[in-house]
Amino acid sequence: MPNLIPHHILIQASKPARYIGGEPGSVEKDPASVSTRFCLCFPDVYEVGMSWTGLGVLYYMLNARDDVYCERAFAPWADMEGLMRANGLPLATLETGEPLARMDMLGFTLGHEMGYSNMLNMLDLAGIPLLAAERGGQWPLVAAGGACACNPEPMADFVDFFYIGEAEAGFGAVLDRYEPGIPKEDFLLAIASLPGVYVPRFYKPEYKPDGTLRGVFPIRQDVPQVITKAAVNNLDAMFTPDRQITPNVESVHDRAVLEIFRGCIRGCRFCQAGFIYRPCREKSPGRLLDNARKILDSTGYDEISLLSLSTGDYSAFSELADGVQGLGSNISLSLPSLRIDAFSLELMERMEGGRKQGLTFAPEAGTQRLRDIINKNLTEEEILEGCRLAFQGGWNRVKLYCMLGLPFETDDDVRGLADLAAKVADMYYSSIRPKKGGLTVNLSASCFVPKPHTPFQFAAQASYDELCEKQQLLKRSIRSRSVKFSYHNADTSVLEGALARGDRRTGTAILEAFKLGARFDGWSEFFDYGLWKRAFVNAGLDMAFYAHRERPYDEVLPWDHIKTGADKPFLISEMEQARRAVTTPDCRTACARCGACGL
Amino acid sequence: MADIYKYRITYKKTGTARYLGHLDMMRAFQRAIRAAGLQPRYSEGFNPHIILSFAQPLPVGMTGLGELADTELLEPFSQEYIISELNAAFPRGLEAIAVRALYPGEKTTAALVRAAEYAITASVQGDGDLKQAAEELMESFSVIIRTEKKGKAPSEVNIRGHITELSVKGTSVRAVLSCGGQGNLRPEIMLSALCDKAGVFMDPNRTEYTRARLIMQNASEGIL
Ligand code: SF4
Ligand code: SF4
Numbered sequence: 001m002p003n004l005i006p007h008h009i010l011i012q013a014s015k016p017a018r019y020i021g022g023e024p025g026s027v028e029k030d031p032a033s034v035s036t037r038f039c040l041c042f043p044d045v046y047e048v049g050m051s052w053t054g055l056g057v058l059y060y061m062l063n064a065r066d067d068v069y070c071e072r073a074f075a076p077w078a079d080m081e082g083l084m085r086a087n088g089l090p091l092a093t094l095e096t097g098e099p100l101a102r103m104d105m106l107g108f109t110l111g112h113e114m115g116y117s118n119m120l121n122m123l124d125l126a127g128i129p130l131l132a133a134e135r136g137g138q139w140p141l142v143a144a145g146g147a148c149a150c151n152p153e154p155m156a157d158f159v160d161f162f163y164i165g166e167a168e169a170g171f172g173a174v175l176d177r178y179e180p181g182i183p184k185e186d187f188l189l190a191i192a193s194l195p196g197v198y199v200p201r202f203y204k205p206e207y208k209p210d211g212t213l214r215g216v217f218p219i220r221q222d223v224p225q226v227i228t229k230a231a232v233n234n235l236d237a238m239f240t241p242d243r244q245i246t247p248n249v250e251s252v253h254d255r256a257v258l259e260i261f262r263g264c265i266r267g268c269r270f271c272q273a274g275f276i277y278r279p280c281r282e283k284s285p286g287r288l289l290d291n292a293r294k295i296l297d298s299t300g301y302d303e304i305s306l307l308s309l310s311t312g313d314y315s316a317f318s319e320l321a322d323g324v325q326g327l328g329s330n331i332s333l334s335l336p337s338l339r340i341d342a343f344s345l346e347l348m349e350r351m352e353g354g355r356k357q358g359l360t361f362a363p364e365a366g367t368q369r370l371r372d373i374i375n376k377n378l379t380e381e382e383i384l385e386g387c388r389l390a391f392q393g394g395w396n397r398v399k400l401y402c403m404l405g406l407p408f409e410t411d412d413d414v415r416g417l418a419d420l421a422a423k424v425a426d427m428y429y430s431s432i433r434p435k436k437g438g439l440t441v442n443l444s445a446s447c448f449v450p451k452p453h454t455p456f457q458f459a460a461q462a463s464y465d466e467l468c469e470k471q472q473l474l475k476r477s478i479r480s481r482s483v484k485f486s487y488h489n490a491d492t493s494v495l496e497g498a499l500a501r502g503d504r505r506t507g508t509a510i511l512e513a514f515k516l517g518a519r520f521d522g523w524s525e526f527f528d529y530g531l532w533k534r535a536f537v538n539a540g541l542d543m544a545f546y547a548h549r550e551r552p553y554d555e556v557l558p559w560d561h562i563k564t565g566a567d568k569p570f571l572i573s574e575m576e577q578a579r580r581a582v583t584t585p586d587c588r589t590a591c592a593r594c595g596a597c598g599l
Numbered sequence: 600m601a602d603i604y605k606y607r608i609t610y611k612k613t614g615t616a617r618y619l620g621h622l623d624m625m626r627a628f629q630r631a632i633r634a635a636g637l638q639p640r641y642s643e644g645f646n647p648h649i650i651l652s653f654a655q656p657l658p659v660g661m662t663g664l665g666e667l668a669d670t671e672l673l674e675p676f677s678q679e680y681i682i683s684e685l686n687a688a689f690p691r692g693l694e695a696i697a698v699r700a701l702y703p704g705e706k707t708t709a710a711l712v713r714a715a716e717y718a719i720t721a722s723v724q725g726d727g728d729l730k731q732a733a734e735e736l737m738e739s740f741s742v743i744i745r746t747e748k749k750g751k752a753p754s755e756v757n758i759r760g761h762i763t764e765l766s767v768k769g770t771s772v773r774a775v776l777s778c779g780g781q782g783n784l785r786p787e788i789m790l791s792a793l794c795d796k797a798g799v800f801m802d803p804n805r806t807e808y809t810r811a812r813l814i815m816q817n818a819s820e821g822i823l
Contacts (some may be wrong), residue, residue: 008804010618011660020615022691024630077657246630248623248690300634330641365781 009087013080017248018046021094025108025245025299027063027070031096034069035180038062039093039100039140041108043118044522046074050245051252053259053307054109054146058167067417068175071095071103075118076125078519078526084125091125100126104180105141108159108500110148113499114522116155116494119144120514123158130511132160132201137184149198150229150276151452151559153216154510155199156503161188164562165196165229166262168238174176191211192223196230198562199223205504206559211545213503228563229276235262235283242294246301255303255334256295258288260320264309265587267594268364269375269578270406272451273309278565278596280587285316289323296327305334321350322526329405340386341378348393358397358442359390365406366416372581373408380420387424391432397440398424403461404470404487405448407578414470417443420479425482439482445474447493453566454560455574460550461497464490490531495521497547498536506546508539565596603640604672605701606681607708612663616692621656627690635684640671654708654813655715655778665698665812667708669701676792702774714763714814715778721770721806727797730767736796737765744792758784758792765793778813786810 010016031037040058044187055072062070071093076084084091086534090099100106100122108119120130123142129135132142144155145163152162163171174197175191187201202223206214218225232238244256263280264273292304304324308314325333333350340361363383365371371378387398389434402417421443428439447467450456462470469492499506513535520526536543551557553572560568570593577584584592591597612619619627629649632639641647654667678698685695723729736742742759761777761784772793776784786808794801 006616007660008802015620016659017619020618021693022615022629024634024688024690026691041747043602204604246627248619248627250622250626254626297636298634300630300632302633356743433621 005089005092006087007121007403009083009089012083014077015046015249016236018074018077019094020248021072021081023245023248025243026072026095027059029063029069029097029500029570031069031098034067034080036068036105036175036178037098037103037214038068038105038107038175039103039105040071040074041073041100041119041122043075043108043115044121044520047247047249047251048569049074049109050247050249051254052109052111053257054120054167056241056244058107060243061167061171061239062175063238065172065175069095069200071098073100073122073518081121083126089149090127091122101128101140103140104178105143108146108165110144110146110155111495112522113148113154114527115148116499116510116523117514117518118187119155120158120511121519127269130158130514130567132158135160135184135234141178141184146481147276148500149401150272150562150564151375151500151502152198152562153205153504153558154506154526156504157507157511159200160184161191162198163196163200163230164227164564166232167230169230169232170195171230178394188507189222194230195228198227200504202560213558215556216504216558216561226563228567232262233379234283235281236287239290240283240287242291242296242329243298243318246299246300253305255305256292257301257305257307258282258292258295258324259307260288260309260311260314265313266310266377267375267574267584267586267592269363269373269376269455269574270448270451272454275453275566275571276564277309278594283314285320287325288320289327292324293327295473302328302330302590303332303334304449305336307336309337310339310342311337311367312339312347325350332502333407339378341382343386349387356409358399358440360399360401362401362402363420364403365409365413366402366418366420367413369581370406370413370416372407372583373578374406375583377583380423383420384423388431391428391439396428397442399423399442399444401458402443402445403448404445404474405493407448407450407456407459407469409462409470411473414473415477417445417474418483421478421483422480425480428482435529436542441480441483443474443478443483443485445471445485445487447488448489449493449497449500453562454566454573455571455578456573457501457557457571458551458553459484460506461494461547463544463548464494468491489524489527490505492521492524494543494547495529495532498543499546501551501558502546505539509536509541516535567596570594602673604675604707605609606670606672606698607701608668608670608681608685608695609697610663611696611762612657612666612692613694614620615664616690617660619690619693620659621653624653624656624693625651627693627726628670631685632670633686635669635681636679637676637684638673640673652707652709654712655783657810658808659700660808662807662809664809665696666810667712668709669707675700691699702727703734708813708815709780711815712779713777713816714775716775716811716814718809718811719772719774719786719790719791720807721772721794722802723770723794723797723801724802725797727794727799729770729772729793729797729799732793732797733765733767733772736762736793742792742796743789754816757788762789765789775814787814 092099141160144159149162149164191197192199205216261282263277450459471487526577639649650671652669657663681698682695739755747753764775
């Protein structure tokens with residue numbers, strides 16, 4: 001029986017089932033039988049972390065090895081953190097209740113910059129020194145991966161090594177180099193040249209007098225100058241688990257998940273996922289169906305979600321969807337990430353069950369000019385046609401996602417969003433006999449954050465005040481009573497912008513913020529912008545330098561030594577195409593020679 | 600219409616499973632029934648779900664040794680098969696221990712439960728004598744508690760009628776209390792009345808409750 005959190009503590013916590021483990025699909029091993037104890041650490045609460053598909057992949061991939069026991073830990077919710085600190089209870093794994101400090105290796109997933117403070121908090125709750133330089137041989141190795149690892153510098157001081165890219169491609173090779181008792185430095189040196197591995201302590205950033213980077217240079221001869229991400233070539237042949245851990249507490253996406261392809265054929269210029277996961281690689285329908293059957297059988301889920309960046313782009317979509325729906329009469333299909341131009345009568349029929357939930361489309365920008373600038377490759381006719389189909393199919397709720405603060409955006413572009421939403425509403429009333437309750441168009445605006453490895457990595461992010469003005473302008477421009485407008489807080493996005501394109505010095509601000517009490521920054525009830533501003537000031541740094549400054553093409557960027565796919569000259573040419581509002585075709589129509597194929 | 604086979608599952612909820620809430624339990628059972636390949640019957644309508652009914656839900660944190668759930672299958676399965684397949688698909692701490700087919704027209708557990716037997720390990724401080732207080736309580740005709748509900752005036756309720764049995768050994772308390780739709784006394788309310796009477800202070804976080812069994816209208820139903 002695992003070493004549980006005591007009853008008198010659990011009983012005081014909200015949703016205590018977050019902390020108990022023992023889920024169907026979780027793995028029990030004799031810890032004494034393995035040489036490496038690994039803990040996957042997710043810097044958000046259980047329900048969020050358990051929704052992340054990569055967690056299950058890593059978990060089963062590592063546990064398939066006889067020499068490794070892979071366990072899990074999530075960020076305790078604030079009430080539980082308080083109870084743990086008051087009772088002197090260290091953060092421990094769900095599987096065996098072993099304190100994290102006694103693991104050999106911790107692997108943090110950094111999917112979002114807003115998880116940075118939680119990662120530090122988890123280390124602190126585990127009683128582990130935060131700075132890699134202060135962790136001697138008695139402490140676990142701390143690894144980090146996930147989308148944020150494509151700019152590892154801001155978290156570099158806290159991490160022993162980053163793994164950049166796809167775990168299936170080469171994380172096994174990293175673990176192969178580990179043996180109990182191996183001195184940290186020796187291990188890190190042994191893995192430093194493996195694909196996707198970045199050991200920050202072997203690299204030193206140098207700065208120019210104006211504060212920009214001269215470069216991030218290796219301090220020894222035997223480590224690579226440029227770190228290339230690890231990627232899988234043949235998705236059908238890679239390790240794919242046939243089961244999932246079914247969470248104890250309803251998770252954000254509580255269903256079977258089938259990852260149908262990686263990467264995206266499109267090249268929307270704002271989209272980090274679209275660039276860092278290049279090239280687009282599909283799994284075959286036969287392999288997927290076999291996988292789907294096994295996952296449904298082992299988990300008992302009756303809903304399956306086809307996961308990818310742009311589900312309608314899957315080449316054998318009909319064949320796959322037919323197959324999945326043929327697996328059982330009570331199996332329902334969910335299709336996230338649908339582009340509006342892929343929406344069709346066929347899709348509509350497949351989503352019969354989900355009709356009440358409403359549809360979500362992402363036109364992103366309100367005018368053709370701006371959609372061309374961001375390379376969304378979507379026309380107004382396509383947007384209206386997609387909505388018309390949906391309305392005729394019985395939907396009367398659509399959500400339109402858009403972004404404010406995109407590069408080269410003018411007031412007309414902002415007002416264009418209100419016009420677009422109004423046209424969607426007109427389409428409803430002119431194309432069908434309105435239903436009782438009428439139509440709701442939810443126009444949801446996020447703030448654009450320039451991200452590393454995208455063409456817009458050079459762009460200045462709109463300031464907090466500008467973003468607020470744009471939000472107000474859009475709000476004022478909405479005339480249709482069917483359109484409901486909501487928007488994300490601009491302050492969160494500004495911080496995200498500063499952290500996303502930060503350099504190694506940014507880590508000081510993150511540490512300051514943690515010390516000031518930053519937690520769960522992705523949750524609006526916890527996010528405290530004032531605190532983060534103080535943290536940057538305390539660290540002697542200027543948020544605007546990172547977020548709101550346009551970066552010249554010849555400036556060395558903190559992530560230039562990390563290669564995830566498209567090369568810098570391509571990103572520059574895409575930025576120039578954006579400036580001229582010229583689109584670039586998708587990878588299937590014509591290869592734009594970005595450099596990602598054949599890395 | 601297809602044949603329907605109704606089963607009553609007796610199960611334990613112990614250890615870590617104590618912290619699963621009612622909705623978590625519904626989902627755990629539904630997934631286990633499907634993963635076990637038990638051919639469940641689904642409800643009609645827009646959003647079909649597996650037909651499943653629990654007797655009085657067990658509060659979060661409480662151990663259950665003889666909990667009951669009814670479900671309907673489209674095929675008959677042996678009791679051993681149902682037990683072993685469910686247990687293979689349940690979260691840790693949830694364990695099916697008995698299954699029986701219901702006879703035609705038999706009411707659901709929820710409709711039949713009348714009382715429950717509890718075993719409590721009380722964490723108390725003070726000099727008072729719980730055992731003597733329990734004896735006095737059982738001899739009296741009224742045990743008045745004050746209830747305060749939000750937005751309502753406090754009221755006084757006599758809970759004596761809901762206490763069928765009560766005995767104390769050291770800090771172990773055993774009680775049979777009303778349970779179910781026709782009258783329900785939560786054991787922590789009984790215990791706090793008992794502690795008040797004895798003049799001892801109870802630590803609610805360190806007191807542990809076990810529902811040992813549910814007692815049905817027809818006495819034979821509740822015996823495991
Ligand atoms: S379609 Fe565009 S926004 Fe969507 S994932 Fe692909 S590149 Fe990104
Ligand atoms: S090299 Fe060509 S096909 Fe490959 S990802 Fe880049 S643009 Fe697309």
